[in-house]
Amino acid sequence: MNTSIINNLQTHYGYLFQKELLDEIEKNAVLKKVSEAEIIIDLGEEITFIPLILEGAVKVLRENEQEQELLLYFIEPGDTCAMTTTCCLGTVKSEIRAIAETDTTMLLIPIQQMNIWMSKYKYWQSFILQSYHERLMELLETIDSIAFLKMDERLIKFLRDKAKINHNEIVKTTHQELANDLNTSRVVISRLLKKLENTGVIKMQRNEIKVLQL
DNA sequence: ACATTAAGTGATT
DNA sequence: AATCACTTAATGT
Numbered sequence: 001m002n003t004s005i006i007n008n009l010q011t012h013y014g015y016l017f018q019k020e021l022l023d024e025i026e027k028n029a030v031l032k033k034v035s036e037a038e039i040i041i042d043l044g045e046e047i048t049f050i051p052l053i054l055e056g057a058v059k060v061l062r063e064n065e066q067e068q069e070l071l072l073y074f075i076e077p078g079d080t081c082a083m084t085t086t087c088c089l090g091t092v093k094s095e096i097r098a099i100a101e102t103d104t105t106m107l108l109i110p111i112q113q114m115n116i117w118m119s120k121y122k123y124w125q126s127f128i129l130q131s132y133h134e135r136l137m138e139l140l141e142t143i144d145s146i147a148f149l150k151m152d153e154r155l156i157k158f159l160r161d162k163a164k165i166n167h168n169e170i171v172k173t174t175h176q177e178l179a180n181d182l183n184t185s186r187v188v189i190s191r192l193l194k195k196l197e198n199t200g201v202i203k204m205q206r207n208e209i210k211v212l213q214l
Numbered sequence: 215a216c217a218t219t220a221a222g223t224g225a226t227t
Numbered sequence: 228a229a230t231c232a233c234t235t236a237a238t239g240t
Contacts, residue, residue, distance in 0.1 A: 190221060190223090207220075
């Protein structure tokens with residue numbers, strides 16, 4: 001494994017850097033690159049690995065039978081996906097869909113290793129627990145947002161989050177996509193965006209929205 | 215020039 | 228806030 005990957009691990013996952021654990025990660029992990037919009041794992045697929053995000057961002061969403069979707073949270077470098085850690089024994093099927101938000105580089109850790117390391121390495125255990133906690137907090141934030149915020153507040157929050165994740169104040173998306181992510185209709189999004197533009201919060205063009213007030 | 219897709223609007227529930 | 232029906236604007240071939 002080359003040095004840039006090791007450096008990256010050190011930057012984002014510093015606290016789980018124990019010599020032996022690092023050696024094991026080198027030995028067992030597979031480097032994977034996915035490009036934007038690629039589906040990393042889909043509903044019902046068997047989970048055989050857990051990802052450590054090195055570069056990029058991944059969006060995690062839920063979908064019901066009628067193909068309505070709802071964004072749960074984003075995961076960034078330094079994160080792992082909690083849904084894949086929920087069951088430590090046996091194989092489980094994914095309850096969520098993970099899509100590359102941008103071009104993303106990650107390390108895939110086989111689920112068996114994950115289980116072995118849980119008891120073998122204290123750093124690994126606390127990393128997983130902490131990550132699980134973070135994911136839960138983000139989920140709570142999303143729930144709050146759905147329960148207590150009106151659609152216009154949800155929309156601007158989403159745009160800001162997205163701008164942050166992409167490290168770019170210009171969010172490249174369509175009104176329809178936003179409607180899908182927030183599980184509302186395109187017309188509603190169009191009208192709310194217009195209001196936001198009039199109040200100077202954003203500026204829009206076809207296929208992109210510039211968030212002025214981050 | 216034409217077809218396709220994105221975005222805007224008014225009316226209704 | 229959702230849905231419908233329709234218009235207008237932008238973009239690809």
